[in-house]
Amino acid sequence: MKLGIVGGGQLGRMMAQAASPLGVKTILMDPADDACAGDVGQLITAAFDDSTAAGELARSVDAVTFEFENVPPETVEALSEQKPVYPPAEALRVARDRWHEKSLFQSLGIRTPPLALVDDQDSLEAGAERVGFPCVLKTRTLGYDGKGQKVLRSRADLVGTFDELGSVPMILEGFIDFEFEISCIGVRSQTGQSVFYPVVVNEHRQGMLYRSEPMPLSPLQTVAENAVKAVMDALDYVGTMAFEFFVRGDELIANEIAPRVHNSGHWTIEGARCSQFENHVRAVLGLPLGATDLVGPVVMYNIIGQRPPIADILKVPGVHWHDYTKAERPGRKIAHLTISAKTSEQLEIRAKRVEELLVNDLG
Amino acid sequence: MKLGIVGGGQLGRMMAQAASPLGVKTILMDPADDACAGDVGQLITAAFDDSTAAGELARSVDAVTFEFENVPPETVEALSEQKPVYPPAEALRVARDRWHEKSLFQSLGIRTPPLALVDDQDSLEAGAERVGFPCVLKTRTLGYDGKGQKVLRSRADLVGTFDELGSVPMILEGFIDFEFEISCIGVRSQTGQSVFYPVVVNEHRQGMLYRSEPMPLSPLQTVAENAVKAVMDALDYVGTMAFEFFVRGDELIANEIAPRVHNSGHWTIEGARCSQFENHVRAVLGLPLGATDLVGPVVMYNIIGQRPPIADILKVPGVHWHDYTKAERPGRKIAHLTISAKTSEQLEIRAKRVEELLVNDLG
Numbered sequence: 001m002k003l004g005i006v007g008g009g010q011l012g013r014m015m016a017q018a019a020s021p022l023g024v025k026t027i028l029m030d031p032a033d034d035a036c037a038g039d040v041g042q043l044i045t046a047a048f049d050d051s052t053a054a055g056e057l058a059r060s061v062d063a064v065t066f067e068f069e070n071v072p073p074e075t076v077e078a079l080s081e082q083k084p085v086y087p088p089a090e091a092l093r094v095a096r097d098r099w100h101e102k103s104l105f106q107s108l109g110i111r112t113p114p115l116a117l118v119d120d121q122d123s124l125e126a127g128a129e130r131v132g133f134p135c136v137l138k139t140r141t142l143g144y145d146g147k148g149q150k151v152l153r154s155r156a157d158l159v160g161t162f163d164e165l166g167s168v169p170m171i172l173e174g175f176i177d178f179e180f181e182i183s184c185i186g187v188r189s190q191t192g193q194s195v196f197y198p199v200v201v202n203e204h205r206q207g208m209l210y211r212s213e214p215m216p217l218s219p220l221q222t223v224a225e226n227a228v229k230a231v232m233d234a235l236d237y238v239g240t241m242a243f244e245f246f247v248r249g250d251e252l253i254a255n256e257i258a259p260r261v262h263n264s265g266h267w268t269i270e271g272a273r274c275s276q277f278e279n280h281v282r283a284v285l286g287l288p289l290g291a292t293d294l295v296g297p298v299v300m301y302n303i304i305g306q307r308p309p310i311a312d313i314l315k316v317p318g319v320h321w322h323d324y325t326k327a328e329r330p331g332r333k334i335a336h337l338t339i340s341a342k343t344s345e346q347l348e349i350r351a352k353r354v355e356e357l358l359v360n361d362l363g
Numbered sequence: 364m365k366l367g368i369v370g371g372g373q374l375g376r377m378m379a380q381a382a383s384p385l386g387v388k389t390i391l392m393d394p395a396d397d398a399c400a401g402d403v404g405q406l407i408t409a410a411f412d413d414s415t416a417a418g419e420l421a422r423s424v425d426a427v428t429f430e431f432e433n434v435p436p437e438t439v440e441a442l443s444e445q446k447p448v449y450p451p452a453e454a455l456r457v458a459r460d461r462w463h464e465k466s467l468f469q470s471l472g473i474r475t476p477p478l479a480l481v482d483d484q485d486s487l488e489a490g491a492e493r494v495g496f497p498c499v500l501k502t503r504t505l506g507y508d509g510k511g512q513k514v515l516r517s518r519a520d521l522v523g524t525f526d527e528l529g530s531v532p533m534i535l536e537g538f539i540d541f542e543f544e545i546s547c548i549g550v551r552s553q554t555g556q557s558v559f560y561p562v563v564v565n566e567h568r569q570g571m572l573y574r575s576e577p578m579p580l581s582p583l584q585t586v587a588e589n590a591v592k593a594v595m596d597a598l599d600y601v602g603t604m605a606f607e608f609f610v611r612g613d614e615l616i617a618n619e620i621a622p623r624v625h626n627s628g629h630w631t632i633e634g635a636r637c638s639q640f641e642n643h644v645r646a647v648l649g650l651p652l653g654a655t656d657l658v659g660p661v662v663m664y665n666i667i668g669q670r671p672p673i674a675d676i677l678k679v680p681g682v683h684w685h686d687y688t689k690a691e692r693p694g695r696k697i698a699h700l701t702i703s704a705k706t707s708e709q710l711e712i713r714a715k716r717v718e719e720l721l722v723n724d725l726g
Contacts, residue, residue: 020380023686273681291680317654318636323386
């Protein structure tokens with residue numbers, strides 16, 4: 001079987017790596033002719049809005065998927081005319097736009113921060129009255145890793161802010177004073193079967209994910225799974241989806257979904273019976289889903305900007321190094337590593353050794 | 364980093380798959396332009412004795428290794444002139460020839476079956492007197508999967524047998540009435556560090572490996588490890604090596620070594636902390652070795668000749684499917700699958716479900 005993937009970054013790369021043992025060949029489409037997934041699958045160099053190239057890609061594979069949600073709708077349409085395309089276009093449309101996304105959450109009874117739609121400076125000011133301070137102004141589309149957003153602490157912060165963020169459609173969210181953030185990753189098959197990985201505690205630094213650790217048997221698991229399942233069912237979703245939540249006490253407050261494999265699920269390659277990547281491939285190709293149980297204690301660290309001394313890192317037992325073969329550049333995700341161990345105590349010792357070696361931009 | 368691999372079959376394929384997450388690109392050399400590792404790395408189509416192509420391969424990588432032991436010595440030499448080549452030529456030379464191999468075992472005090480060198484019909488008859496019946500006549504080189512050998516049960520079986528096996532140099536071995544066969548896989552680094560996987564019980568059918576299951580905490584582990592270590596040290600070995608033994612009571616009798624990653628170690632991909640493939644890549648590239656401890660209960664089955672219904676197989680939880688993308692053909696290894704589970708009991712239930720679905724040539 002052959003799988004088409006729009007996007008040839010590390011997520012496409014790891015999908016292709018997961019597809020390979022299944023005997024599934026991958027063809028990836030990316031505007032960069034040195035896209036890092038090009039080592040692992042066949043690369044078509046084309047702009048993401050090149051619907052001719054997209055049509056060609058679709059013709060040469062059995063099904064198509066995406067490594068990111070901001071695929072131009074015309075491209076999705078060109079692909080869909082030829083072959084099954086998952087996740088469905090509606091899921092991309094909803095996930096691309098924070099307002100649609102949060103509206104869906106609310107319609108499904110999933111708790112969100114207080115919200116207001118912002119179309120101009122006036123609606124920003126009116127929204128801030130309703131939502132209250134502090135609050136977070138975010139562009140409706142194209143924000144990630146903390147980009148395209150601003151925390152507003154008082155009325156003074158409102159001045160000129162709509163223009164500052166680009167005078168584009170925005171959303172204002174009440175600031176959640178959370179204790180920590182978790183994500184729950186689910187996978188839904190073409191027959192509507194759903195599986196879920198253990199919820200993950202995520203630590204961000206400077207707005208970027210730094211560390212993810214699954215929490216087996218968490219009391220939050222059921223509520224998180226139910227929310228992911230509700231959203232996946234509502235969208236008739238197929239593939240892997242990540243749902244991020246703020247945690248306050250025993251309460252989960254929806255942050256956002258990613259209609260794709262997700263950085264907070266990279267630990268599943270070694271830490272779960274069947275990884276988020278393999279399960280995504282299985283779902284998109286109409287194969288049965290794999291088991292999502294935790295194999296043992298595990299933790300993942302992102303490598304940002306600069307590689308640590310790799311030979312020293314590999315000396316630590318249980319380290320699984322995943323290099324995306326991307327050039328070093330400040331703030332760029334160039335690799336991740338997962339540490340596995342027999343016991344939590346052993347994991348903690350190994351993680352301490354690794355942390356001492358990390359020369360992470362995120363400190 | 365870049366790794367060159369002579370041979371583009373499933374072993375090369377799985378080495379390339381293991382190299383990829385490390386950020387290591389692979390270039391493989393194989394005479395077949397549809398060699399199955401070609402999906403995973405870059406493929407150079409050239410005969411194994413094409414020393415010009417071998418030289419080119421070596422120039423474009425950091426180090427070179429092999430997926431099989433029968434590499435022509437001139438090719439090894441052409442490679443070695445350019446770049447580090449592991450395992451060393453001497454290890455290939457010894458492993459290629461059953462007489463050299465068994466002589467090395469004996470010189471290291473490793474128990475072997477009774478042996479005789481056979482160069483013609485006369486030395487065959489004299490050897491049979493010494494070794495006794497039943498015994499096994501094997502060509503010194505190029506035998507595998509039960510090919511190039513014949514069991515001799517009485518003097519009557521000697522008649523015309525030297526010519527029947529091709530009048531080539533042979534070795535006569537006493538037939539070992541063993542209870543079962545095990546293998547022990549070790550890896551040695553460039554600094555002489557050695558690590559060992561748990562010994563594996565191997566079940567053969569019609570001379571081909573059918574099933575491998577690691578035996579944690581086996582009383583045979585130490586003796587097996589010592590033998591692998593002695594051979595690796597004697598050869599100043601670098602890389603993964605498999606050593607097969609016959610087991611009779613608490614006694615290990617050496618069968619043969621393979622100076623490479625080995626079919627009986629495929630379970631290490633999911634079942635060990637760091638797989639035999641990744642550890643081989645690490646060793647050949649001069650990186651520190653990974654941990655070899657068992658992650659949990661695991662068993663591997665070879666898929667020979669014909670694929671089972673894959674969608675049904677994937678429904679069994681804990682199944683890891685490894686398809687080599689080779690065409691079906693009687694007696695051909697085209698895939699393997701590993702089953703993992705939390706407990707031995709769970710593994711047994713899963714294995715039973717899988718066995719019912721296998722349409723293996725080996726029955």
